[in-house]
Amino acid sequence: MLPLELDQLTFSAGNAAIIRGISARIEAGPRTVILGPNGAGKSVLMRLCHGLLTPTSGRVVWHGSKNGDVRRHQAMVFQRPVMLRRSALANVVYGLKLAGKSRSQSELRAMDVLEVVGLAQHAARPARVLSGGEQQRLALARAWALGPDVLFLDEPTANLDPASTQDIESIINAIHASGTKIIMTTHNLGQARRLGDEILFISNGRLVEHTPIDRFFKQPASAEAATFIKDEMP
Amino acid sequence: MNSLGEAFAAAWKLIAGFDAELAQVVGLSLQVSLSAVVIATLIGLPLGAMIAVERFPGRQTLIVLLNALMGLPPVVVGLVVYLLLSRAGPLGSLGILFTPTAMVIAQAVLITPIIAALSRQIIEDAWREYDEQLRSLGAQRLNAAMTLIWDTRFSLLTIVLAGFGRAAAEVGAVMIVGGNIDGVTRVMTTAIALETSKGDLPLALGLGIVLVTLVIVLNALAAIIREMALRRYG
Numbered sequence: 001m002l003p004l005e006l007d008q009l010t011f012s013a014g015n016a017a018i019i020r021g022i023s024a025r026i027e028a029g030p031r032t033v034i035l036g037p038n039g040a041g042k043s044v045l046m047r048l049c050h051g052l053l054t055p056t057s058g059r060v061v062w063h064g065s066k067n068g069d070v071r072r073h074q075a076m077v078f079q080r081p082v083m084l085r086r087s088a089l090a091n092v093v094y095g096l097k098l099a100g101k102s103r104s105q106s107e108l109r110a111m112d113v114l115e116v117v118g119l120a121q122h123a124a125r126p127a128r129v130l131s132g133g134e135q136q137r138l139a140l141a142r143a144w145a146l147g148p149d150v151l152f153l154d155e156p157t158a159n160l161d162p163a164s165t166q167d168i169e170s171i172i173n174a175i176h177a178s179g180t181k182i183i184m185t186t187h188n189l190g191q192a193r194r195l196g197d198e199i200l201f202i203s204n205g206r207l208v209e210h211t212p213i214d215r216f217f218k219q220p221a222s223a224e225a226a227t228f229i230k231d232e233m234p
Numbered sequence: 235m236n237s238l239g240e241a242f243a244a245a246w247k248l249i250a251g252f253d254a255e256l257a258q259v260v261g262l263s264l265q266v267s268l269s270a271v272v273i274a275t276l277i278g279l280p281l282g283a284m285i286a287v288e289r290f291p292g293r294q295t296l297i298v299l300l301n302a303l304m305g306l307p308p309v310v311v312g313l314v315v316y317l318l319l320s321r322a323g324p325l326g327s328l329g330i331l332f333t334p335t336a337m338v339i340a341q342a343v344l345i346t347p348i349i350a351a352l353s354r355q356i357i358e359d360a361w362r363e364y365d366e367q368l369r370s371l372g373a374q375r376l377n378a379a380m381t382l383i384w385d386t387r388f389s390l391l392t393i394v395l396a397g398f399g400r401a402a403a404e405v406g407a408v409m410i411v412g413g414n415i416d417g418v419t420r421v422m423t424t425a426i427a428l429e430t431s432k433g434d435l436p437l438a439l440g441l442g443i444v445l446v447t448l449v450i451v452l453n454a455l456a457a458i459i460r461e462m463a464l465r466r467y468g
Contacts (some may be wrong), residue, residue: 052366071372082367085467095371128468141411142371219420 030197133164244436278349312410
């Protein structure tokens with residue numbers, strides 16, 4: 001799949017330009033954090049990469065793909081988990097069956113990932129009655145079960161309390177350790193520091209910086225990034 | 235038989251004693267309206283789901299039309315179905331005018347738009363919530379539509395019950411295409427109309443009580459199902 005190349009990517013909704021000519025090359029390996037203020041275009045950029053939105057102009061190229069189904073090798077976790085009205089287990093099985101796995105295969109795999117995210121004891125419970133943090137862990141399990149090469153995460157902890165956030169972050173690290181490329185958005189600098197290896201800093205629809213995490217926080221190259229870092233609240 | 239109280243007392247005796255004529259009329263009513271609601275659901279539900287998830291030219295017009303058809307006057311439906319089924323009409327050779335079959339057709343025509351329009355609304359609302367998640371998991375349109383129908387099944391069941399209530403309580407259409415023939419096409423509503431004009435208030439009132447009870451039971455059932463589903467599946 002990787003590297004992922006964005007070539008002069010633009011996206012407009014009506015007359016409003018949301019992404020303005022972003023070019024970047026995202027390599028396999030490091031955890032990539034797309035950072036920026038609210039409204040910068042982070043979520044839209046991620047949806048363009050994942051193929052949920054079609055760019056107004058420019059291209060999203062997966063260099064490593066063997067002309068196959070690129071969608072099948074990526075998964076996405078959304079800010080607000082969308083759970084189907086069925087059991088936690090069935091939610092994971094649903095994704096696996098769409099990916100062409102048999103029922104028995106799917107159930108085995110689903111139980112495995114539920115175990116890993118700590119939801120095995122809730123497997124039979126309806127997904128929608130789980131807490132917000134549990135639902136987000138379930139969403140991660142559903143994505144992880146597919147064994148994606150790339151996992152997109154859109155502000156995965158924006159609605160969660162600190163304890164749940166910690167759970168989610170350690171699961172993200174486990175997924176990274178299993179060899180899946182992590183690409184996530186956040187507006188939270190602490191999270192960027194904890195989870196990021198490299199930063200794509202987006203401001204007003206433009207890619208302002210694409211640097212390793214250390215350099216970004218020590219000596220930001222742009223005024224926008226410097227301001228964004230300086231304005232961080234304790 | 236002038237006072238209301240006497241009429242009520244006589245009506246109650248008919249109901250409590252399982253009066254043969256009353257039972258026959260109630261039975262036919264249920265049979266016709268249940269058949270109509272089954273047919274209307276088989277047509278209206280897939281139609282509503284299709285309009286909810288597909289994008290095609292004229293879609294908005296179709297939705298407006300469908301919503302307008304919810305208020306279709308039963309007598310007009312009766313008249314049109316009558317014209318189609320009458321000896322000189324295009325379907326006259328079937329010879330089904332003034333039979334329960336004709337009544338089923340008329341009621342199905344009456345409530346199909348109701349079921350289609352309301353299920354379109356419910357499924358489209360769910361689609362808005364699920365759209366990105368289902369596409370991310372790789373669901374194709376048909377697959378997504380089935381998922382949405384399954385996930386909104388309790389709300390959809392409420393619609394079906396509402397359709398049944400509307401069919402059972404309707405008088406104009408069945409009167410015209412059924413002819414209110416004693417023992418053949420006489421249903422609760424047409425019997426009430428006739429008996430009232432004949433002055434046989436106990437039978438009319440007895441049927442009226444059964445009809446109103448039926449409508450209340452249906453609505454209670456719908457409420458209970460929704461409540462249960464909400465508690466069970468969130």
